Amino acid sequence: MTITLTGFMGCGKSSVGRRLSTLLSCPFIDLDDYIEESQGRSIPDIFAEEGEEGFRRIECSCLEAILTQEHDMLVLALGGGAVTFPASAALVREHSRCIYLEASKETLISHLQGRTGRPLLEGEPLEKRIDTLMLRRRSIYEAAADHTVCTDGLTPIGVARKIKKILG
Numbered sequence: 001m002t003i004t005l006t007g008f009m010g011c012g013k014s015s016v017g018r019r020l021s022t023l024l025s026c027p028f029i030d031l032d033d034y035i036e037e038s039q040g041r042s043i044p045d046i047f048a049e050e051g052e053e054g055f056r057r058i059e060c061s062c063l064e065a066i067l068t069q070e071h072d073m074l075v076l077a078l079g080g081g082a083v084t085f086p087a088s089a090a091l092v093r094e095h096s097r098c099i100y101l102e103a104s105k106e107t108l109i110s111h112l113q114g115r116t117g118r119p120l121l122e123g124e125p126l127e128k129r130i131d132t133l134m135l136r137r138r139s140i141y142e143a144a145a146d147h148t149v150c151t152d153g154l155t156p157i158g159v160a161r162k163i164k165k166i167l168g
């Protein structure tokens, strides 16, 4: 079984995913890292060279390669926009149990402030960018997920323990 973690940039998918994989004694894959390794270039470079649409196609084919392999148990942290691409959302729904890590704008800002390397957060004040993207994405995350976990005020290990309980 594969557990996928979705949610907005900065909600803690990678740090929670690592802790969850330790709790479940299973491997962990970060989709962004997998994409960068398989492409031999960084996410910002892929966006600059292929545009968002090109990035989504690459992301989708990497996702398919991971999700269609046989796994006893795997934790996979998705990129924040993966499920906005319908073919990727369909793969996630078909091949995984998906957890939406919900976080308030304040939590997202505190995690994202001063961090670079996310092309979709450039060009506008962070708070405005989060508002715009969240308006579009919230319902997409909810539709993709089997469970929603509120992460506000919790440490990554606290969130991972909550998820483990939900998984039973």
Ligand code: S3P
Residues within 6 Å of the ligand: 007, 008, 009, 010, 013, 032, 043, 078, 079, 080, 081, 082, 117, 118, 119, 120
């Ligand atoms: C994106 C999120 C990023 C990365 C890319 C696009 C998005 O991943 O995949 O920059 O569209 O929300 P993280 O959510 O891990 O930052």
